[in-house]
Amino acid sequence: MEKLAIVKIGGNIIEDETSLVEFLNLFSKIEGKKILVHGGGKRATHIASKLGIVSKMVAGRRITDKETLEVITMVYAGLVNKNMVAKLQANQIHAIGLTGADLNSIQSDKRPVKDIDFGYVGDVKKVNHTAIDQLIAANFTPVFCAITHDGNGQLLNTNADTIASQLAVGMSALYETSLYYCFELNGVLKDFNDKDSVIKHINAPIYKQLIEEGSISDGMLPKLENCFDALQQGVTRVYLGNTSMLSQENDTYTTISL
Template sequence: MKQKLSIIKIGGDVIENKTELLQFLTLFASLSGYKILVHGGGRLATQIATKLGIKSKMVGGRRITDSETLDVITMVYAGLTNKTIVAQLQANNCNAIGLSGADGNAIQAHKRPIKDIDYGFAGDVDNVNSKIISKLLQAGLTPVFCAMTHDGKAQLLNTNADTIASELAIGMSDIYETTLYYCFEKKGVLRNITDKDSVVKHIDSKTYQQLLSDGIITDGMLPKLENCFHALNNNVGKVCIGHPSMLHLENELFTTITL
């Protein structure tokens, strides 16, 4: 029987709110069993880029990563945000280790080909080094991945954190029974964006298509759910979306995604 592994991606307003982030990290540190944390940090990167006089360019919610922006992202994602999270987890007796995809050749990617839009140094994942990540887990370490990969030829790449979480869950499913959690500021996928409690508690392939046609799933939730079904179609056991409080066993108000 495979051992269980929880892969948790934290994003949205939670990571930008110091109080909520501390609460989440306390909860994450208390979780039993093997676990991996994935984080972004896009808003802080935009703020620091602005202070440095570097204009951030976004198309359809995705960042255009030119060379100057890549430098800022590396400083913020792999540096300030990652190490702040790791230090806080250590303070909560969770022996965390901060990583990018380049560390230990953990996640290799390729530069996204130019089609209609040139996204610059954006990476699409090719491979997850599940063996080296498993060695870290077995050594009692908790990996904390920032949203950066590399191409194996010394080029760092900006990669969507939701995608990294999904690909990690898929890659690790060869060794572990993986569950993927997307944690953000809302309670789950909402049927009515103005009603914070209108959570769609279960979404399968059929429900997903209906929600799409009804215009309920749009904007940033669309790529997130695409990552969910991509993971489920590649041997990930379960995917959940909701507020970090869903990690408490007594909280049942969140969205579970199945095939």
């Protein structure tokens, strides 16, 4: 089975032009077939405030009303996505920027209202791996932003980590798929105050133990839940770390396996 790398890039790197250029250079050097996934929440919040739109967050998650969805679409699918595509073209990567609506590639259901109404937020329902593979087979490198659609004309704001993991699951029907979560830390940390305390390997029993110890909490919990969900559905390996893990010279990152 041919290999495919799916790389998700975090918001702090997107916001730092030097870090972004360095990351895209490393991404461009990955051999073989690849897909890039990105968000852009910090940029969306900044531009929304310039337009007089107050960003509402609950437990770290954005409430996406109609006005906010318009800003997110402009920022994610426009400004951030096309900036990355242009820089990848400069690296001789034949990139194409996409939302989940393009090629009907990622469909979502609007999140049902329980305790909180998140608005126009989507939970991924289906990945059209056949359509995405047509791009890959034609030597395009897809660059997905964190927007999906419901199949009935409605765009939906969708968590970029989840998009990356569900893309990896969908594409694992056709490829030996590896998923890389690139962010500002060196990996999953045993002690959050010690940036060098990287846990190099986590499997299901170790994960359970780390939760019981309280070593993993807050934002890392949903990220790791996505990792194990992807592995249980056919993804080969998942890696978490800073962007240098994409190079051959760095071995300090976290590998997740079952």
